[in-house]
Amino acid sequence: MENVISRLKLRKAEMERLGLLSPEAEALLNDMMDELERLEKQNDSLRRSLRSSSKTPRMSSKLKDALYE
Template sequence: MTEKSDEMKERLAKLKEDGKLPAEAEALLDELILELAELERSNRALRRAALKAAGGQAMSSRLRDALYE
């Protein structure tokens, strides 16, 4: 996971420890964290595929910026 994702997981863990979240909110946030991890994995795979499709050539700055969004 990225640094930002790790930070979010830590914040969620702290809220759970403090007992500040209802059980339903905890479950929802856990699902969102898992979905975020899956989307990050998918994004990395798509970036590799785009680079491979380009024949290993460096991407244009426009394409790179669009993929990073």
């Protein structure tokens, strides 16, 4: 995903250089890039959390049912 963000930043910079962005469009793109980076960090955090939680041992459903009886 980092590669995608870098590529988008390069395209945005090129559009700015060519003068193809209005101030409003530039502000919108900046907000979108910030949100994309925030979501990428959140996604990475959730993936790490999921990986660490999946390492905990689980009881089989038969064992769990027997213990609850």
